[in-house]
Amino acid sequence: GESVGLHLPTLSVQEGDNSIINCAYSNSASDYFIWYKQESGKGPQFIIDIRSNMDKRQGQRVTVLLNKTVKHLSLQIAATQPGDSAVYFCAENIRTGTASKLTFGTGTRLQVTL
Amino acid sequence: DADVTQTPRNRITKTGKRIMLECSQTKGHDRMYWYRQDPGLGLRLIYYSFDVKDINKGEISDGYSVSRQAQAKFSLSLESAIPNQTALYFCATSDTNLEDEQYFGPGTRLTVT
Numbered sequence: 001g002e003s004v005g006l007h008l009p010t011l012s013v014q015e016g017d018n019s020i021i022n023c024a025y026s027n028s029a030s031d032y033f034i035w036y037k038q039e040s041g042k043g044p045q046f047i048i049d050i051r052s053n054m055d056k057r058q059g060q061r062v063t064v065l066l067n068k069t070v071k072h073l074s075l076q077i078a079a080t081q082p083g084d085s086a087v088y089f090c091a092e093n094i095r096t097g098t099a100s101k102l103t104f105g106t107g108t109r110l111q112v113t114l
Numbered sequence: 115d116a117d118v119t120q121t122p123r124n125r126i127t128k129t130g131k132r133i134m135l136e137c138s139q140t141k142g143h144d145r146m147y148w149y150r151q152d153p154g155l156g157l158r159l160i161y162y163s164f165d166v167k168d169i170n171k172g173e174i175s176d177g178y179s180v181s182r183q184a185q186a187k188f189s190l191s192l193e194s195a196i197p198n199q200t201a202l203y204f205c206a207t208s209d210t211n212l213e214d215e216q217y218f219g220p221g222t223r224l225t226v227t
Contacts, residue, residue: 008154041220042221043204043206043221044204044218046215089157091157104156104158106154106155106156
């Protein structure tokens with residue numbers, strides 16, 4: 001498959017356990033954050049998003065937490081499954097006037113062991 | 115059928131050659147984007163288009179050009195390819211705002227020798 005990052009930080013989790021993937025963002029003006037999942041050989045796929053006026057948002061088996069004080073974002077995956085193995089990216093959106101810019105992080109590789 | 119398609123999926127070309135990467139979408143989105151992905155650097159925006167008459171440079175547009183032939187088509191050209199343009203290239207679309215969910219194509223792996 002495609003190699004999207006030869007030297008990515010890697011998180012190994014046993015099947016059934018919960019996973020927590022962390023992301024630090026740089027700009028306190030960021031108003032919107034997104035988590036993407038990228039499987040080998042595929043393009044990034046939207047998982048969940050959160051706006052800066054929230055500190056938590058839940059989806060199906062996933063929760064995103066936002067701590068604006070320390071500019072930190074995390075993605076929690078409950079009951080991790082083999083199909084969750086992928087590279088996960090956070091992205092921050094910064095709006096200046098009518099323009100927006102989406103900046104992606106470098107990614108974390110999640111490996112699910114049986 | 116895939117909503118966002120890219121052609122070719124893989125391409126090897128020589129330094130100095132002109133190459134075009136094509137992207138088509140069936141989502142009816144106005145906004146389209148081209149990114150490149152390099153190991154350890156994440157996704158970086160090359161160009162984006164908010165509609166057929168609107169083209170904007172991203173953070174790394176040097177050495178690239180784009181054409182928005184129709185709402186559904188957005189192509190990326192390398193006029194004279196160089197080895198450091200070897201990367202994975204992704205096309206994406208979104209509905210209204212940049213912060214809306216972006217839908218990515220499967221990517222094109224380009225190697226410049």
